[in-house]
Every structure is written in structure tokens, then in C-alpha cells.
Amino acid sequence: MFPNLLLKRAHLTPDRIALRFMGEVWTFGQLYNEANEFAERLHAKGIQPGMRIAILSSSNAELVIAIHGCLQLSCELVMLNERLSEVELNYQLHDSKPDILLIDNHERIISYSQRFSFNDIYSHERKAYSIDRDWPKERTISIMYTSGTTGRPKGVRQSLENHVMNATGSALHLGVHPDDCWLCIVPLFHISGFSILMRSVLYGMKVSLHTKFDPEKVVDEILDGAATRMSLVSVMLQRIVSVLENRNQHFPDSFQSMLVGGGPVPLSYLERAIERNIPVLQTYGMTETSSQTTTLSSEDAIRKLGSAGKPLFFADVRIDGEEKMGEICIKGPHVTTGYIGAAESKKPLIDSWLHTGDIGYLDEEGYLFVVDRRSDLIISGGENIYPAELEQALVKHPAVVEAGVTGRQDDKWGHVPIAFVVVTEQVTIDELKNFMETQIASYKLPKEYHFIDALPRNGANKLVRRELLKLI
Template sequence: MYPNWILQRAYLTPLRNGLTYNGQTWTFQELNDLSLKRARQLTTLGIKQGDRIAIMGPSKPALVIMMYACMHLQCEMVMLNRRLSQAEIAYQLEDSEAVTVVIADEDVEKLPSQTTHHLFSTIEESSETTIDVAKEWPLQQTTSIMYTSGTTGFPKGVRQTVGNHQASATSSVLNLGLQADDAWLCAVPLFHISGFSILVRSLLYGNKVNLYNHFDVEAISENIVNGDVTHMSVVAVTLERILHTLEQNNAQASPKFKMMLAGGGPVPVDYLKRAHALNLAVAQTYGMTETSSQTATLANEDAMQKIGSAGKPLFFNQIRIAEPNANGEGEICIRGPHVTPGYIGRFAQKEALIDGWLHTGDIGYIDGDGYLFVLDRRADLIISGGENIYPAEIENVLLTHPAVQEAGVCGIEDDEWGQVPIAFVVLKEQVQVEQIQAFCQQKLAKYKMPKEIIITDKLPRNGANKLLRRKLMD
């Protein structure tokens, strides 16, 4: 058993600032008091200790407080991605069997019709019911559930436990170090593992979070220049925007700014050189939803010597290459206390581990110095602005259109987003491309929409009739 993070942090450093948003600041004591009040209000509305509930809202303090309230109640939080279509959200709600959705008022229209839900405003106006909040949490308790797209085209609900999150945060702090006045800028969505893990670190480390609802590059760059923050998580596309803004303003990062963690795919060498010139320390990372954030990180001092590497595993983590070829290349496998114990819903019976190791599906190698190099992300995965897109998911939608006989999707390079999906379809009856695009808009999140739909006579397949996505662009 380990302490309730929120109670323990409020006890240890009650007057230390825990959250800043849009000029307003909350201490850890205030966050605890507010979240306990919300927990009592949620109880009035029928939510019980240990319930599995879905939660959705923009990255604002109201969402943070609601998440902490659910954590006080030891609820399993299904983190709903605000960018998904109603059809995608409906799948996750059905698969997770969440008893209700706790949702920000401004997001309620994103829900499928007839969905049982409680608005933030309704909760905040409810009466309070006395509750007995657990002072300790078991390590195996599921805290969060995040859906990650699968190679089958059906997203999997990944469980992350108290133990997973604690191990991830502990490994990270052993790598980065810790000071009481550290402050983490959070401009990544809280429903992503990258965002939620920042909240976990805040509670465990006692550091302030500077929260942003949108990626405001001017304000964020100002924070970095002024030394208002010490750490930040980015993907390549957001890093480039910061670099461009600093360069345009002839500005450099403050000496107080310590580290920018870059995930969601490799960082171009040019970005690293530009960051170095701006006194901006960048550490490339490798991780996934199943590993509760980062598994390996490349130290800033190694960035130029080990260009293209994701670094070495963090302290408690292990990485090995399964069935390597003559060049040492094979599937990346991960072991450690940060790895998920498994999935929920239709994938509940799928074993997450094989002999204790998570088989990622990513291809890579470890060089003679022990540095990991990721060659291919889950075979056909498209990484667009840090978002993972599986071709099979888009293909499944295209194949439900009555005029589409076959569909194949791959990623193409894009200057802004790194990659974007492009679709190839074989028709069984005449239809306008615009009609297929309109059909997809009803079923897919905007970032999953194919940038282009190309009509073709046939798709490349092997002898077993398996689609060869790598040859689509040929």
C-alpha cells in the first residue's frame, strides 16, 4: 500500500503552488480541498468508490480537479480523447463499460446521443455526501485507462496502475533530478499519457504545473525565455514552432530552463542543432501508452553524438531486442514496473506480456554503447504531430462505405506534421472522392482524415493476398 498521492502532497507541502493557469494559481492544499469537495459531490450523484467512469474535458483546472476527485474515489478513469469522432467515442464507451461520463459542459455535444453523463456544472452545483477517502492505495489499483489504436483497427484500452505511474515518475526523476522550485509546462492534452504523467509527477515531486489549454507558442516561448518553467514535454512539430518563435524574437532559453523532453517520434537533426544554438536542452525519449510514458531517454549531452537514438532505458527499465537479424535489428521488448498489466474490454484476455516482456511491435537495435535506435514504429504506424494513427483503423472506416471494395492507407512525409495519412481505394461502383471524404469526416477524428484519397484499379498484395502498405506509394 502506498499513500494517496493527493492527500500526501497536501500534507507535505500544503502551501506550495501546485497549478497555474491563465494567471491564477492553486496551492496543493487548495487542490486537495477542491477535489475532496468534488468527490463528495460525485458521490451524491451516485458514483461509487472503484467505479469505472469516463472523463472528458479541455486541459483546464476544472478537469485537473475532477481527475483528482475521481482518484480520491479510486475510480478507474477512462480518458476520452476530445478529438475523436462520436463513432470512435461510442466504441470506447461500449468497450470500457464505463458506468457514466463526467464531462465538461463545452464538450457534451461530442458525446453520442443517449449517453449517460454528468456535466461539470451539475457536479459543481450538487450537494455533498460524507465519504471516507482512502489514505492508502494498492499498487495494482488501476488509475487510468487510455485507448491506443491497434494493428487490428480496433483500439485497445490500456490499464495504468498506481504502481505503473509511480515507477514511471520515479525513473524520470532519477534521470532528470529534482529541485523544489522546478515547474513543468504542460501544453500536451491531459487525456494523453504525456499530459497525465505530468500531473502524476507534480503530486509525487511537489512541483508546480503551468497548464495550457492550447499550444500558445508566443506565451510558451516567453515562459521559456523568462525562466518561468524548468521542464516541458513536446513532439517534433511543437518543438519546431518554439524554435522558430525564439529565432524570430532573437531570444534564448533562460538558464533556469533545464530540459525539454521530445517524444512521439524522432527529432530531426536540424531541430537539435537549432535548439543547441538557442541554449535549449532537448532530450529525445521513447515510450508508449503501455509503458506509462517514457521508457528510454537520450541525455542532452549525447544528442549530437548519438543522433537518431532514443537513448538508454531509465533506471528501473530494461530493453532487449527479440530475434535480432545479422545486423542486430529486431523487435523492441520492454520490461519494468512501468509496463501495463493488461487491457480491458474486447482485449481483456490478451496477454500484455510474454515471459515478463512487453513486445512493442517496434523494430530497432541497441548499439555497442547500449543506446537504443528505433527504426520503425509498429510496422505501419503513422505518427502525425505526435498522434499515433494506425492505417487499419482508417481502412476499416473506408471499407464500410458502400462504394469501396478495397482500401489501403499509408503515411507520407509532411513538413508541418511529420507524417499524414493518404488513402488508396478500389471502387465497386462509381462515387465522387468528395463523397468518400464526407463519409470519413463522420467517422474519423480530423487528424486521422486522409490528406488525399486516390482511386486505383488494384492494391499491392503478396502471395497470401496480404496488403503491402509499404508498396502503396510505388
């Protein structure tokens, strides 16, 4: 058993600030009171402890209160990605079968038989419920759907133990300071955002929540000393670095760490970040591991540039394969207990290990280097070509700000790499070809180059390579 997280935190530090959003602040005591009120109004609507609730909402203070309110009522949360199409959302609702769907406004196009807006809940009377002071560690806290890089996305169970052990491992790695403020610009429906809320109540840490990512506002808040940590993906890092370069500014020493996940980070991004005094810690994790599994230490940020670090204290990582490079496998108490719906019969673990489908290697000191997704691997003439390697080479060109590479069928070679680039200044295909010839082996060179306005990304801002060929 673990204690009721928010109840315990509100008892320990009721006057410490928990949340900052749009100029307003909530202490942990206030957050608990408002979450409890939301739970009582839900209960008056007929929601019983243990029911499953799907939530579709932008990242805002109302969502934070709703999340904690549902958890106080001991409900399971299905976190829906607001950027999905109606068809995709309907699939996840049909698969997860929640007792009710909560939405942030009535204008949402998605329909469901038991559908309430936040306003519907707040307009209802309150009905007291029995508060659980202790929670079973195996209790499902959240359910999130995988990105669906292959086939249908799977609904992943994340237990209380998964969240607590992940947050504890992160705390042992990064340290916990009472004046920390985690700048949350990643969506709360994604594990990277949701895990920040879990860390907040466990650490007694302030969260500064943003509905959308605005690099100018992020830089201003950090330069003011109002935030000490944040999580993001590489494309966000690139935009923050560009703002600092345009302003000729550097991050203050008060900023402790910037965790970058969601896939390999181009070395050029990391090198530029170091020049701007950004303490970048590359990290590796996934929905099935309730966020981080490995994180680079700050003292190794330059010495092990490009590495995702070593496993957190309670995690273990191995490489499955006969060669040095192979599939990344993960073990630990932060790994999912299983799936729901159509994927419920699938067992996530094989002999206690989660096989991730990601390709990487461990160096001689045990540091993990993530190379690519196995499903994105291009096999051309019997040779393995990793798209991320080509993408990292492309963004080294001064005109290229983003790049995506995927494979296309070819009668001679089986598959060949095709490149898609977003540029900030005029550059010719021949110039790109000549540049790439200096960067990588000839058999890996893209056979085509396409200029596009933006790369296809999912709700977590990860590149969706399977969508690239649809652009031509």
C-alpha cells in the first residue's frame, strides 16, 4: 500500500505552491480541496469508486483538478490525446469502454453516451464519498494509448507502483529541492506531462503549466528564474536554442536540468544548447515505463554527448541480440502491468523483460545510446540504414532546421531512404547531396530529397515517419 498521494502531500505541506497557471496559483491544500469538491460532484452524478473515466481536455488548471478529483474517487483515468481525429478517438473510446467521458467544453465533436463537460460537473450538487487514505500499489492510475507506430495503438495500464517508482528513481537521480519548479509544456495526456503531476505531489514541487508550447514564453520564464526544470522533445529544444541565439542570451545557472526524450537528439542540437548554458539531459522512456528509464547525469552531459544515460536506480536495461547493437529491453517496477481492450491478452513482459522495439547499444561503461525504432529500420541491399542517423546528418547543414527520413520500396535494392527537410533559407537539392556525401557512407545516402513546410508529428511532438511518403 501507498498513501493517498495528494491527501498526504496536502497534510505535509499545505501552504506550499503546487500549481501555477495563467497568473493564478494553487497551494497543495487548495488543490486538494478543489479536487475533493470535484470528486464529490462526480459522485453526485453517480460515479462510483473504481469506475473508468476518459478525459479529453487541453492542458489547463481545470484538467489538473479533474485528474486529482478522479483519483481521489479511486477511478481509473483514460487520458485521451486531444490532437487525434474523431475516428481515432472513437476507436480508443470503443476499446477502453469508460463509464463516462469528461470533456473540457461542449464544442468537442466527439460523442459518447455518457458525456459530461467540466461545467456539467461543477453545476451539479455535491455528495460525500469515503476517502481512501491508503491506495493499493497495484491500482491502475492511468491508461494511455501508445503512439501506434505499428498497427492499432494499445491501451497501456500504468499502476500506482509504476508512477511512484518512476518518480522515486528520477528523484534519486536528479535530486529534490523545495524551491524546484517544473515547467510543463508537454501535454498532460502524454506520459511526459502526467508524470510531472505525479512528481509534484511526491516531491512537494511546484508545476508551472502551459497549455501550448511557446518558445519565447519559455525562455522568458526561465531567464526570470521562475522555473528550474522542464521536459521536452528535440524539436522543442531546437526552437528554444534558436530563440536564445537570436537574442544572444544564455540560460541562468538557477536552471537545473532540461530533460529531452521522445527519440534520439541530433548532436548539433546538443552542441548548440551547451553553448547557451542549457543543462540538457538526454533521457529514454516510453508509455509502458511511466516515463523515464534512463537519464544522463549532468556531469556526463559533455563526455557522453548523445547518450540517454544509465538506468535509473530501480530500472535495468539490456540489449537483446547477437551483435553489439540490438533491441533495447527494460526491467523494473516502473514497467506496465499490462494492456486493456483488444490488446489485453498481449503480455508486455517476456521473462520479466519488456521488449521495446527500439534499437540501441550499451557502451563499455554501460551508457545507453538509442539509435532508432526497429519498425523504422530501412534494409537496403541487405544493409541496415537507420533513419535517425541520416536525420542527424541532415540537420547539421546550416539551412536545415528539421529532417525526416523513411524508406520507399525499390525494385533493385528492396528499399531506399527518402529525405524530407524543413529549411530556413534557400538551398538546392544538389547542395544537400554534396553535403551528405561528406557526412555518411554512400550506400546510406537518400535517393530523393523533398522540401516541406512541417514534419508530421503526433500528439507528443514525435516524428511520425510512416506519414512522410503521403506527402509526395
